[in-house]
Amino acid sequence: MVKKDKPKYKQIIDAAVIVIAENGYHQAQVSKIAKQAGVADGTIYLYFKNKEDILISVFQEKMAVFVNNLEQILSKDHSAAEKLKHMIESHFNLLAGDIHLAIVTQLELRQSNTDIRLKINNVLREYLLLLDQILISGMETNEFDQDMDIRLARQMVFGTMDETITTWVMNEQKYDLVELAPKVHHLLMKGIRA
Amino acid sequence: MVKKDKPKYKQIIDAAVIVIAENGYHQAQVSKIAKQAGVADGTIYLYFKNKEDILISVFQEKMAVFVNNLEQILSKDHSAAEKLKHMIESHFNLLAGDIHLAIVTQLELRQSNTDIRLKINNVLREYLLLLDQILISGMETNEFDQDMDIRLARQMVFGTMDETITTWVMNEQKYDLVELAPKVHHLLMKGIRA
Amino acid sequence: MVKKDKPKYKQIIDAAVIVIAENGYHQAQVSKIAKQAGVADGTIYLYFKNKEDILISVFQEKMAVFVNNLEQILSKDHSAAEKLKHMIESHFNLLAGDIHLAIVTQLELRQSNTDIRLKINNVLREYLLLLDQILISGMETNEFDQDMDIRLARQMVFGTMDETITTWVMNEQKYDLVELAPKVHHLLMKGIRA
Amino acid sequence: MVKKDKPKYKQIIDAAVIVIAENGYHQAQVSKIAKQAGVADGTIYLYFKNKEDILISVFQEKMAVFVNNLEQILSKDHSAAEKLKHMIESHFNLLAGDIHLAIVTQLELRQSNTDIRLKINNVLREYLLLLDQILISGMETNEFDQDMDIRLARQMVFGTMDETITTWVMNEQKYDLVELAPKVHHLLMKGIRA
DNA sequence: GATGAATGAGGTTTCATTCAT
DNA sequence: AATGAATGAAACCTCATTCAT
Structure with a gap:
């Protein structure tokens, strides 16, 4: 199973959409996305290379x-x-x-x-x-x-x-x-x- | 004479256009605009409330x-x-x-x-x-x-x-x-x- | 048989030497040593108290x-x-x-x-x-x-x-x-x- | 007067020596050096390119x-x-x-x-x-x-x-x-x- | 015993803005 | 009016360690 098929991958993508929409692009910190996705900050980096990669x-x-x-x-x-x-x-x-x-x-x-x-x-x-x-x-x-x-x-x-x-x-x-x-x-x- | 008519006002506006065009929006620091305009950083704030006001x-x-x-x-x-x-x-x-x-x-x-x-x-x-x-x-x-x-x-x-x-x-x-x-x-x- | 005599102990020690020599001290992460030793990250901690203990x-x-x-x-x-x-x-x-x-x-x-x-x-x-x-x-x-x-x-x-x-x-x-x-x-x- | 001759330059150097000696190399954060030197964190970067440059x-x-x-x-x-x-x-x-x-x-x-x-x-x-x-x-x-x-x-x-x-x-x-x-x-x- | 996914604390650096001169 | 040195808040990412399986 590749990363994109794991549930947390989509979880983080969806969290990013919500956080960016509600806070604006420049206020969408990685920590906010992680919190919204219900994972630790570091977990983000198991699925994405960096913040740019998320976006x-x-x-x-x-x-x-x-x-x-x-x-x-x-x-x-x-x-x-x-x-x-x-x-x-x-x-x-x-x-x-x-x-x-x-x-x-x-x-x-x-x-x-x-x-x-x-x-x-x-x-x-x-x-x-x-x-x-x-x-x-x-x-x-x-x-x-x-x-x-x-x-x-x-x-x-x-x-x-x-x-x-x-x-x-x-x-x-x-x-x-x-x-x-x-x-x-x-x-x-x-x-x-x- | 209002601020907008003073030479430095237009000087800063024009400097901003050049700096943004040549460096990109996110690399257009106030200090760069000031330098391009030939004024001190602080002078910017005599003509504009803040950076947003310049833009x-x-x-x-x-x-x-x-x-x-x-x-x-x-x-x-x-x-x-x-x-x-x-x-x-x-x-x-x-x-x-x-x-x-x-x-x-x-x-x-x-x-x-x-x-x-x-x-x-x-x-x-x-x-x-x-x-x-x-x-x-x-x-x-x-x-x-x-x-x-x-x-x-x-x-x-x-x-x-x-x-x-x-x-x-x-x-x-x-x-x-x-x-x-x-x-x-x-x-x-x-x-x-x- | 104590831990030091088990094959994985020496395996990890030797892996550490190679990883440190090839990557430098500050780039010798536990995960790299584990990979070089052919064991899981967690396994390291069955043989060593912490990273300092390895070194x-x-x-x-x-x-x-x-x-x-x-x-x-x-x-x-x-x-x-x-x-x-x-x-x-x-x-x-x-x-x-x-x-x-x-x-x-x-x-x-x-x-x-x-x-x-x-x-x-x-x-x-x-x-x-x-x-x-x-x-x-x-x-x-x-x-x-x-x-x-x-x-x-x-x-x-x-x-x-x-x-x-x-x-x-x-x-x-x-x-x-x-x-x-x-x-x-x-x-x-x-x-x-x- | 070049930067090296300004009082704050030597002030920061001396602060760095003290902080490193008392806290160890890896615990010598820029903020600690700044505090010891009696300047703001950002001031360090008016005199040094980065932390490496301080050291x-x-x-x-x-x-x-x-x-x-x-x-x-x-x-x-x-x-x-x-x-x-x-x-x-x-x-x-x-x-x-x-x-x-x-x-x-x-x-x-x-x-x-x-x-x-x-x-x-x-x-x-x-x-x-x-x-x-x-x-x-x-x-x-x-x-x-x-x-x-x-x-x-x-x-x-x-x-x-x-x-x-x-x-x-x-x-x-x-x-x-x-x-x-x-x-x-x-x-x-x-x-x-x- | 072995795994490896998940955790989360922690620090360097930038830059808009201020204010004493 | 003009200066420019000084400020200080704020965030991305790494990696040693844990623990459910």
């Missing part, structure tokens, strides 16, 4: 859920437009259902230093490549504008989603994020359709 | 240029679509012309803690309100879709611009940002037009 | 060889001068033949804290008492100066040997230590002979 | 006194034998007069890691070169055996002195170290004279 693992583990979801969506026999819709809904659903995670990914983890941010970006890249697949397939079926710049389209889709979620988090989730999904989809579709 | 002031001072530009654009007798185009071009132009500033606003300042980020968002709000004016005027003239959600449209426009600029900065400005402006405008127009 | 036992076990050798030398029917010569040769030989041990006793073990060093000195005392016997016998037979201070003479003999070996170890054994023995003996003899 | 500086500053003394002795118009005598007396005198320093140099500083020990050895080298000068001059005037190996002779002289002082320190200075100087000199002279 990157948090992002990796959680991002994996997003990637898996998106892979599911891609595997279904739907139109590109529908896939995009499912992507937005699924993305919004996941974050609306885990406020702690939303706070961590949209606000707190972005305060990390450049090293960690670069590693986080590598994890994110996998997700964006799947988004590119949707865009490319839509262009091939002529659902989406065949002349559009993929990179710009991706930046519009992801930038709009990201901005929407961050605004929602910053406004303390006063309104329903999931309800916005169809509207966001509609807006984006107009931008990219043929 | 917010940096954003305020620089954002003012963006707001002024946008006000100029709004005052001209153009269509909403043209105003949007000028906005994107002007925004991209300003940042492409001051790499230090681009690095600071797109990457480094986002590493600040949530408190500072919320205050920065307040400063940003003024700019976004002007963007809303363009969107509203476009909807009134039926250039833009009258059924669209203003907030979402704003998030799409700003999110796309922001994501585009950040990607450009992260890629070390290998390509021409300003050249992308028409394409971004075209993409966004498709999304929001009637 | 002192290392010195005791290895010093016993020196003491045995010297007892052999003393038992032979030689002049005091010859005994001294054999002592130096034997001492140099043993260390030249076990570089790990030389590094540990001359360099690494001296980095231990004062408590351990005092206990090591107690172990060393037995060896120095045998050296004193050589000196006394030489004074009785008028081979050595009958007016000399035994303690000082012992410090000169041991200090010179020790400094010579340490210099040799520090110089990465670039030259032949054993070859120096006659010269050291000659030098010391001049100092102590009648 | 090396302690040795450098104190060793400088030994080197200066020895240079004085060398400059006098005495025989090599007399110079050696003065060296031993001066060396013993300095340490007998500053028990804290004796404990630090003979016992505590030797517990430092290999990095620091190497740097300390570089400082010591200067002293040993002056000792070599005495030996060489004695050989030139035929006071000392012209056939002897300089390195061995140096190791005998320094090893004997070192062993004598360490034994005295370890025995809690129960007897008079300075009284031993003539005897040590006599013993060494017999060993090296022509």
Whole structure:
């Protein structure tokens, strides 16, 4: 059994999400995470190389859920437009259902230093490549504008989603994020359709 | 004469931009900023309440240029679509012309803690309100879709611009940002037009 | 059967010598010694009270060889001068033949804290008492100066040997230590002979 | 005025000697040294790069006194034998007069890691070169055996002195170290004279 | 007897801010 | 107004030792 499969590994990851969300990135000391996880400080270091490793693992583990979801969506026999819709809904659903995670990914983890941010970006890249697949397939079926710049389209889709979620988090989730999904989809579709 | 008009005030602001851009947010110590500005550490505190005050002031001072530009654009007798185009071009132009500033606003300042980020968002709000004016005027003239959600449209426009600029900065400005402006405008127009 | 006679006892002692020699005193963690010995960390504590006990036992076990050798030398029917010569040769030989041990006793073990060093000195005392016997016998037979201070003479003999070996170890054994023995003996003899 | 000339520099050096002597090398925390010196912890770092720098500086500053003394002795118009005598007396005198320093140099500083020990050895080298000068001059005037190996002779002289002082320190200075100087000199002279 | 996962105390260093000059 | 020396709080990580299995 590898470390990642041991119960304490996930226990610590989940504790980190809670502690970061509730205390902020810079107030998320290792000792606080250990306490929240119900283990000794030193135990953390049996499962993670250092604090940076915890933070990157948090992002990796959680991002994996997003990637898996998106892979599911891609595997279904739907139109590109529908896939995009499912992507937005699924993305919004996941974050609306885990406020702690939303706070961590949209606000707190972005305060990390450049090293960690670069590693986080590598994890994110996998997700964006799947988004590119949707865009490319839509262009091939002529659902989406065949002349559009993929990179710009991706930046519009992801930038709009990201901005929407961050605004929602910053406004303390006063309104329903999931309800916005169809509207966001509609807006984006107009931008990219043929 | 208020503090903001004294030469050392701007001197420190400019020093902060340079130091943050060249060293990164977490390596931008007050003493470094003081040295770059050519003043003593203690002098900083004659012009700023604390370090947070410097960072917010940096954003305020620089954002003012963006707001002024946008006000100029709004005052001209153009269509909403043209105003949007000028906005994107002007925004991209300003940042492409001051790499230090681009690095600071797109990457480094986002590493600040949530408190500072919320205050920065307040400063940003003024700019976004002007963007809303363009969107509203476009909807009134039926250039833009009258059924669209203003907030979402704003998030799409700003999110796309922001994501585009950040990607450009992260890629070390290998390509021409300003050249992308028409394409971004075209993409966004498709999304929001009637 | 007492603990010292069990195979794992010597196994751990030998592992400690290797680990200390190869990693240095401050990098010789109990877990490394356990790994080198092929036992679990906890097993160490079935044979030794604590880490300090390992280090002192290392010195005791290895010093016993020196003491045995010297007892052999003393038992032979030689002049005091010859005994001294054999002592130096034997001492140099043993260390030249076990570089790990030389590094540990001359360099690494001296980095231990004062408590351990005092206990090591107690172990060393037995060896120095045998050296004193050589000196006394030489004074009785008028081979050595009958007016000399035994303690000082012992410090000169041991200090010179020790400094010579340490210099040799520090110089990465670039030259032949054993070859120096006659010269050291000659030098010391001049100092102590009648 | 350079840092070394400022009063706090020497204040911290002296505090370090006292704290190390009284608490042992491994219990000489920076905070203890700061407290003993009557400054804040952070102040230490205005004068020293890090803890290692304090320890090396302690040795450098104190060793400088030994080197200066020895240079004085060398400059006098005495025989090599007399110079050696003065060296031993001066060396013993300095340490007998500053028990804290004796404990630090003979016992505590030797517990430092290999990095620091190497740097300390570089400082010591200067002293040993002056000792070599005495030996060489004695050989030139035929006071000392012209056939002897300089390195061995140096190791005998320094090893004997070192062993004598360490034994005295370890025995809690129960007897008079300075009284031993003539005897040590006599013993060494017999060993090296022509 | 043997294991090895878990424990938790403890210290160096940075840096925003102050205040005597 | 300007200086810059001094302050001191705060946290990541290591590793000897234990004890349930």
